[in-house]
Amino acid sequence: MTRAQPLIWLGLSALALALFLSAGPLAKFPDSWVLSPTDSMNDAMNGFVAVVGPLFKALGWLLEWPVAAAQMLLQALPWAVTASILILLGYIASGWKLAVFTALSLFYMAVIGYWSESMNTLAIVLISVPMAVGTGFGFGVLGFYSDRARKIIMPMLDLLQTIPAFAYLLPILILFGFGTTVGLVASVMYAFPPMVRNTILGLRAVPEEIIEAGMMSGTTPRQLFWKVRLPAAQRQMLLGVNQTTMAALSMVIIASIIGGTNDIGWEVLQTMRKAQFGESLLAGFVIALIAMALDRISHGFATKTREIEPTGPNIWKVSALIVAAVAILSLVVPGLRVWPETWIWNPAPAMNDALEYVVINYREWIEAIKNSAFFFVMLPIKIGLSNAVSPFTWGFALTPILKAVYAVIIAVPALWALRKGHVTAASLIVLWGVVSYIGLTNMPWLPLYLILVFSAYVTSGRGLAIGAALGLGFLLIAGVWPESVLSLYLCGVAVMVAFTLGTLLGIWASENQTVSYIIRPIMDTLQTMPLFVILIPFVMVFKIGEFTALLAIIAYSIVPAIRYTEHGLRNLPDAVLEAAQTVGCSRWQLLTKVKLPLALPAIMLGLNQTIIYGIGMLVIAALVGTNGLGQQIYIGLGDGDFGVGMTAGIGMAVLAMIADRMTQAVSRRRQEQLGLRFDGV
């Protein structure tokens, strides 16, 4: 098969070119073949809702109570009491630095005037985290004890985690109807998988001897679980709680798109839609602060080391006393109860003015950046050089002579590779040339379909090829092929840029301590930031459009590329590096000849994560005007059209899974070749 590979690539290139040039009916997937499952899916869903609807409505009604109660409580509590509780939690979790950080964050929320919105968000998180943790723990324990249960649970988690968060909202919305319940249920669904994983991981990682020591101490099976396994796995599980908390928060924010919650996510969206960028940035910053504070507090509790038992007074008791004192004080001082209007400071108008000034005065620059990226990079990939090159965009037309020049430009490196004996590489260069000429969205469906399936086959074998053939076949038959290709294009460009830049940055960071030191907190922030906050600065400057979406996707998906590259390069076996240095490698040789090849599995996993992150962000980016599957999901959500949204959601999951399995396979094969193991950052 490997020997036939170049021929197959060439054949597919030729087929694509022929179909494209003939411009015949074969280029487009025949309409009559499209089965359009959306209607039948809607019917099925309606039928389902008709039967179980009341049940879910009742459940939804039940679930609204705790959220409402929590919101009432947080609204009714004097701000000083809430703040002192959170600050003390920060202190107990990891010390005075976190306490100060929490205090400053809360202070910011109050001063900017978003206290009540923030509390509404916090209230949902407060209810959804225990539910998600409980659910995750239950499934985790089940999966730990029963192999059969685990075989069902694990693929379910994979599915839940590869389906983009947005796609969850739709079925939940239809089942439960509008209301805070949707956000709650969605965030529980989205947030419990990491808890399951960490529970299973933690319980499994308890050393056999500790279990045996427990048994020898005469534990009953129940004691063995509660007194030995569980406490010994506690740390891992608390890390699960941390991840669950973050996921819950990000979903609560995403869910506010449905509206009706009056929380901070809604505030961001609303102001963004009204182009009040100052406000949306301020509100977005609140979300970021909540995320960071929650992350650090829960992470602090997870990694808190037990020191020798303190002899002083119990810190919890002291904290309770402080909170009580603040509560009594706030009865006397009204300013501690409700944050006084006069203490609120709103810099948004000033920010809007400043932004306007920048946008107006630097418009040429901004337009130049946007246009050159659009004309010279995005359009050619999207609609191909054959269409992108025109006097309007590139300043000249694509004459036959220029086409010949292009053919030569592609042929020269291909021939050169051929002479060097890299036959497959030569065929891939030709393929690249043809695809760039035609453009992804103009690619006739059959060759593109075959190219994708064959790539799956080459990278990870028959199983994935069959899976890809079926999954992509679904996209064709469901009639979402054009949207899928658009998504593929946008995500592809973003991933390419993010991965290239990210890998370079990662290499730089691994060689230079200062760089590493500077970019680490930036990456941490980007990763804890709920997705659509990342959109805000880009929308502010570049307005709505594909380019903005692209930048947002890059900003988010570049993080794993940097992380994995740096981590991979920094954690190579010392012996190998020392050997290379003894042989007399220069620093450059060491990097290119030793470190990079060895770090390749890690870098490939980085690519994997970059793709997954990119696809995750793609849906969110649909908010700022992209076409493709993300937009479909959004439309489905807006119209409450289950079929449309679900088809698009499945479509995204198909693309995500194929990309995931392909990159995983490459990384794994490389690890096996090198005899290394790499599990993640």
Next chain:
Amino acid sequence: MSCRNVWKVYGQKPEQFFDDNNGEVSDATTHADKIRNADHIVASADVSFDVHVGEIFVIMGLSGSGKSTMVRCLSRIVEPTAGEILLDGQDLLSVSQKDLIEYRRHKMGMVFQNFGLMPHLNVLDNVAFPLEVQGIPREERRARAQAMISLVGLEGREASFPRQLSGGQQQRVGIARSLAVEPEMWFLDEPFSALDPLIRRQMQDEFLRLQRELKKSIVFITHDFLEALRIADRMAIMRDGAVVQIGRPVDLILNPVDSYVKEFTNDVPSELVLTARDVADPTRTFATGMGEATAETSLADLLPQLASNEAGVIIRDTFGVELGGVTARDVVRALAGKGQEATS
């Protein structure tokens, strides 16, 4: 405690190889081969031995020979496939899970190679853990745990957590915990293997000191033949799940049943193991100019005496009865003889 024909088979369906549960088969070796050919793992094959009250019984063998499995069978942490394990005349394999837990709570203690300490409990609570699961009130169990901590010399570290301790200290905690319920049977699975050689030696001495005080019935696992020799009253050598030879250390050195056992004894510096009794030549009788030594003197200690007494040394037992004489030449021959066999 005794075990009779104990088998432990891992695999798809281990019970199929035994008609009834007592584990008696006519030819254990062929039976084990049969099981292995059926794609099952035989971790213990027809193991029988007795542990006398108050003795240190050592099980020694290369890694993978089934020692850990065997000692776990004794407390049914690993459920034997067939055989009998008798404790106080009761077959442990026939008692209910509930009674089994009672046995573990009161009659058995175990020390693990990698300590097996609870990472979330401090030293005091780790030691008190077996008492806690019995529901003994906090004050009482802490007092009893405190006594054990003193016994192993860890006073002052009660509030530390395991990871704050060195390996040697952690194993002291493990020992204290295993003794907290004052068990009759004390199982130690390679307790010192994870420690540095110097610490190991020191821990062995302390272990022997403890045992002189406590007089438990001990099953001690090791893969280190020298450790076995230092500690054992009697020992069993295991290979591929089966017991190859049982006896006093010196029996094993002087009369190894096969080349496998001899392999171990070859590495032993004999002057440390053999005593004057083992080399005394009864045909020699006392003559003037000879030194005197007791029967239990090791060859290492005998050598300097021989060097200063050309005529040799006469060996007497504790009652003063003459056992025979030894010359420097005899000793050299005994040591060299072993060397010769090893090369042949």
